[in-house]
Amino acid sequence: MISKNAFTRFMTACMLVCCFLFSGVEVFAQKDQVPTDEAIIKNGESLFKDWGCNTCHAVDRKVVGPALAGVYDRRTLPWIYEFVRNSSKVIASGDPQAVAVYNEFNQLQMPNHDLEDNDILAIMAYVKNTEDNPVVAAEPDPNVGGEVVAEEGAIPSEYVNIIIIGLIVVLLLILLVLAIMIRFMQRYLRDKKELSEDDLEIVEEKFDLVAFIKSPTVIGIVTFLVIALAAKNVIDGLYMVGVQQNYQPEQPIAFSHKIHAGDYEIDCQYCHTGVEIAKSANIPSVNICMNCHSAIKTDSKEIQKLYAAQESGKPIEWVRVHNLPDLAYFNHSQHVNVGQIECQTCHGEIQEMEVVKQFAPLTMGWCIDCHRNTELNTEGNGYYDKLVEMHNKVNGEKNKMKVEDIGGLECSKCHY
């Protein structure tokens, strides 16, 4: 009996020691529990990518969430399993570590992942492997992604200048050669004795610049040119009264269409939401900017103005660029949605402008010109089927229906 008792006691002690050792291992040497098996690491890598952990985490640096290198040292494995599966539950339970990291990351919530323990362990294996054998430039740096290679389209303007200068030089050379040739001819002719008086006079004739300038013909031509130019200027100037073409006011925030619509290819409609459905194109309110700037360029001075506006609720006072007089009516949806006209036709290459500039004159003549010359986009638009049929009956197939044919020149369509 005694021996049996001693045996039990011994076993219990052993168990206790084992438990103690085991728990010690669990707390202090978790790293060793992360497997180093090739296959598991491979599996972890694909899980890391498939489940999109890589969109928010990198091993060696902070992205959206913390760098994962060494989590298995900071936390226990069961904690990691729970956190990855449902982080909000762990945070809600008041776990101090979870709450601390949650607050450190501005209370960003990590999505839930329906993963088994061993899947998460495999991910940790991949993380540990990457930590131990850092890969040089394996992943593209997200900060570099914005870089855009300059597009090569038309000939750059410097080349045009060089070509023009080259042409001028060639012309001058030709003139020089001609002058030299005249000189030689003169000398040759003078040396020839059998020239008549008249011919000799022509050869010897001197060019008198002053007399030439003072001749009535030249004065007449010059006066005419000056008056014509002045008149053209005056008339042009008068035409430009009330036309705001080239108006390019400075805006309260240095918002650049070149960055947003050009480099990053954000569609116009993402911001100008009314274009297809309304008269007005709309200028985006702060909440639309915040969809991106909640996380992009957060410490830029210009972006701080957005945060201030969002906090106070005070709208940003953009300076209006395009402004038709009150007597004219213009509707975007009619042109963009029904007419399928590109923004650039009327607004110019906005996606290349740092500051918006009024491209078109927005005069009545400009509207009318386009209405006279533009064919209607009638395809797939049931409204026009009958009209097109009737138009073709009267005017023949070749004469396509233009905007003027549906009343695009009627005063009351644009004036109210």
Place this chain on the structure above:
Amino acid sequence: MTNRLKAALTIFTLAVLASCTAKGDDPGLEYAPQMYHSVPYEPLTQIKDKDRGEWLSNREDGLGEFYNSNPNNEYEQNVRVPVAGTVRRTSNNVLPYRLGKDDIALAAEIPNPLPDTPEILAEGKRLYELYCDHCHGNGKEAGKVGVVFAGVPSYSSPAQRNLSEGHVFHVITHGIRRMGAHGSQISPEKRWKIVKYVKTLQQQ
């Protein structure tokens, strides 16, 4: 003498005319300002200076001709946010969406009211390219903005692959975690069309 005067006069006129044209911060000269400036409140314009255009004003309230602001609104704006709960009259029979940001579990149960037709799918694709693809790219790899924004998931990853149409609709409307709300930009009907297209991206 008179010749010089004439020349000076011409140059002066030219200079004055040159200054009429708009450039930079200067909008140029108007010749019939009373017909250009709106009398009613203009939604996209706001002139808060009470004395602007006083020199030609014949307004009864004695303010400048060009003053165009509504003093009864916050920040004297000419536009107001509609009263909470306002329902559009032309909503194409799509019911107003009343679930709040946190009701995402409820939202996931809502079926898509639109039928499966190629036209709706094509329209959904077009709208997706307007509103989503700069972040979500082709649904697998993040777009140009998405790369800078970071944390944009692929629709076909195991966590997103099985999200229901109601869930995606709710995500567009109210946003989720780091993604912002796009409800103010996209009408409910268009959102459902986008959802149809996202459904195909989840399967890729």
